[in-house]
Amino acid sequence: MIGDSKTAQAVNTWPADLVTALNSATDPSETWRHDNVGASATGAAYWATNVVSILAPLKDNHVIALINLGVNDFAASTESAWKANILTTVDEVKMRWPAAQVYLMRPWKRSNDTTADTYAGWIADLIAVRAFLHAGPDERIWLNGLDDGATMTTDGIHYNSAGEAEAVAQWRSVLGH
DSSP, X not given: OEESTTTOTTTOOHHHHHHHHHHHXXXXXXXXXXXXOOOTTOOHHHHHHHHHHHHTTOOSOOSEEEEEOOGXXXXXXOHXXXXXXXXXXXXXXXXXXXXXXXXXEEOOOTTOHHHHHHHHHHHHHHHHHOTTEEEEEEHHHHTTXXXXXXXTBSSSSSBOHHHHHHHHHHHHHHTTO
């Protein structure tokens, strides 16, 4: 799991909870494991620059990579720079784990609906050019909800306990479990 503060293990339970839920729901011959390398206050440029060194020590041969990046880039990135940084990141993931299928969360934060829509379009563009890329959950729908994130976030960005549980449910759905 790669991402910003919405993924970082120090402040989130959903990555470990997702693995527990997947292991409880699947055939015993299939074992889910995770390496959570999410880092708070990071964006696509950080990951493009650091992904190789961050992934190098990881031992498991992952077949699925979940990525949630973009919200920290909303005010600071151009389309071409963001897309290039995400492609660098996902291409390095694929180099590290050739069998990996990569899922990109569509990010959202309060008062940034138009920007979130723009980034969702950019993600769709990227998915169209890499066969191993897939759409992850859409925070514009489930995190935003009908109350501008009040139910699922602590601050319009970060998941509260309801958001953590819903992140697990959303990822399980996307992964077919």
